[in-house]
Amino acid sequence: MKELIDFDGALVFAVQARATYPGFPACEGMLIEGPQAWGEFCPPAGSDDLTAARWLTAAVEGGTVGWPDAVRGRVPIAVAVPAVDPDEAGAIVAAGGCRSADVRVTGGPDDAARLAAVRAALGADGAIRAVVQGTWDVDTAVAAIPVLAAAAGGLQFVQHPCGTGAELAAVRRRVEVPIAVDVAALDAGSPALAEIADVVVLTVGPLGGVRRALRIAERCDLPCLVAAAAGAGETSIGLAGGLALAGALPDLPFACGLGTVVALAGDVVSAGRALIPADGHLPVAPMAPGPDAERVAELAVADPEQVAVWRRRLSAARELL
Incomplete structure (x- = not known):
């Protein structure tokens, strides 16, 4: 199958993150054409070859x-709310049309006010999730979570408040708010998922594709949702895999964190094919949208050294497929 993929013609591109979305990463990677559709290879900077190989498996699967x-x-999609001031957060939610919101919290003084503003914009029946991404220790998480839940008028869950599985288990035992865990971010010595998570967050690139992520969902016996990968920006081509996974899950009790293309200053597909939620939802398609030639030309990486770095990363990942 690898012989059918145009690895040599893979296009290197870079899209900056919007300044209005602090904490959201830029997207840099390669667009790879397969016999049926395109894929996106964009492992985060600093990823080892094995991690990059999982991203490549995901990129060529579709x-x-x-x-x-x-x-x-x-x-159903949760609007992505960056760590901005409360007025901006409320405006993002009001404009997004979603009934759920993933709100970044940083431990800063504006967290509670930001959550309150999101609640005001969503209304009483909206779902708010606090996204921490592993930055707190146990005591900080245990102290902060009830305060944040009160400010938000209730939290559906807190996503990955601590960095290790042992810490997540300790927090879960001490708070009432459900804990959502990004399974791809767990350390090797983590306790069983049932001990650390009420909700499992699946990310296609880091887990090695839609099928591999689907198998994890089938085995874990916990409610699941799909989100964009932490630490890596993804264009509409990359996010399409997450939608395919969300579309294939037998049960989907939560909105998914796949509305993050708005955090990028551009996209590699035409405006009509960009994955921007409408009515709080995104469509499930049998394949990723194809790149738009004009947009790709604008976003193509011209620096020969940077292109060479990506070609080496691709070559190393291919060796492990």
Whole structure:
């Protein structure tokens, strides 16, 4: 199957993050054409070769073997709210049209006010999730979570408040708010998922593709949702894999964190194919949207050294497929 993929013609691109979305990463990677569709290879900087190989497996899956059959035609999306001042946060939610919000919290003085502003914009029946991404220790998390829940008028869950599985288990025992865990971010010695998580967050690139992530969901016996990968920006081509996974999950009790393309200053697809939520949802498609030639030309990386770095990363990852 690898012989059918145009690795040599892979396009290196870079898209900056919007300044209005602090904490959200830029997207740099390669667009790879397979016999059926395009894929996006964008492992975070500093990833080892094994991690990059999982990202590459995910990138070529849709364009070769294809994605699993969907059981739903569209997926509910949570609006991404960066760590901005409360007025900006409320405006982002009001403009997004989503009934759920993933709100970045940093431990700063504006966290509670930001959550309160999001609640005001969503209304009483909206769902708010606090996204921490592993930056707190146990005591900080245990102290902060009830305060944040009160400010938000209730939290659906807190996502990955601590960095290790042991810390997550300790926090979960001491707070009432459900804990969502990004399974791809767990350390090797983590306790069983049932001990550390009420909700499992699945990310396609780091887990090695839609099928591999789907198998994790089938085995874990916990409610799951799909999100964009932490620490890596993804364009609409990359995020399409997350939608394929969300579309294939037997049950999807939560909105998914796949509305992050708005945090990028551009996209590699045409405006009509960009994955911007409408009515709080995104469609599930059998393949990723194809790149727009004009937009790719604008976002292409011209620096020969940077292109060479990506070609070396791709070559090393290919050796492990």
